[in-house]
Amino acid sequence: MELLPMYALTAVVLEFKMAAIALVQGRGRVSTGHFVLPEDAKLFKGTEVTQEAPIVDRASKVWRNDLENIPIFLILAGIYVAAGLSAKAFAFYCVVFMAMRIAHTYTFINAIQPARTIVFTIGALIMFAMMIQILIEVVF
């Protein structure tokens, strides 16, 4: 697959994955009927609480971890595409990173360790490999 289609696919898949967390959060709020915002408690006829339900809080941590990793990966991937580097290596980075981030969300939501730490680390190493290639081929 060429660079731009692969890049587009990766961005779309990862955004669908992130948006799926919003569904976990919404379901958690409605099923418990607990809302931290008074206007939401009123709208959904629930109870105003000071802390989110555990599953909502956990989903929030998953998303936060995504925000620390996915936008910067996609920005670096955009630089890779603009520089026109190897399409084969790019497909490898993208497919592994997508798989690891999906596995990270699954293992984080379901509290599965040490799998979560392992898939997180592989995802981070893939991003670093792409960064090193960018440094060598684009910067120096």
Added chain:
Amino acid sequence: MELLPMYALTAVVLEFKMAAIALVQGRGRVSTGHFVLPEDAKLFKGTEVTQEAPIVDRASKVWRNDLENIPIFLILAGIYVAAGLSAKAFAFYCVVFMAMRIAHTYTFINAIQPARTIVFTIGALIMFAMMIQILIEVVF
């Protein structure tokens, strides 16, 4: 308007909108004199507290929601521009998304429901429409 100028305008407007939240937070901290960081309490001659003032906390939630939506929208929009897809559809996506995110900040800060949920949902649907178009025209 061509693709790149429209894209540039959208990114600049959304960044100005996000930066405006920082002003709400700063004003909230100074007007209450409450700071969670001891070095800030000392610098601004305020009181060290363990929790931010309600308006500062609310502004923080608005910004968090922005971070979950705006960078990924702009990254997808960048792919759209790089692929050179329809400028008319792009202007529609950008203008509606900008309007919905500005309305989202306004309704969130002022606790206006169900308007907040409605404008959030329209913004998310616009992003999904752009993603579907990218999937069809760039990936497949």
Added chain:
Amino acid sequence: MELLPMYALTAVVLEFKMAAIALVQGRGRVSTGHFVLPEDAKLFKGTEVTQEAPIVDRASKVWRNDLENIPIFLILAGIYVAAGLSAKAFAFYCVVFMAMRIAHTYTFINAIQPARTIVFTIGALIMFAMMIQILIEVVF
């Protein structure tokens, strides 16, 4: 330096800087043995607590501030590169922004004020200068 290499260098340096915060957090969790997630407390044979250690919480605030500033800076910088604007001005924006964000992390982790507020403000002003240039040369 040309636009794309300068852009690539900035993205890589800022991602390394953000990733360094993860090391501060990891070291903070392991040295205190305090974990907010029960599966992590079990894996690392630590204690489950309801609140992160102060240094971990502080590192989290640093990263949150990075997320509010770095991805959007890089997205705007990508637009600047795509538009092919002045390479000299771009190198100035990138070098100053990188230096200010590194100094921001250092002063935030070590609670040094008013230096933290000063370097944050200079970084924000640099981003705004780049935005104004983009508005003038790309949008209008």
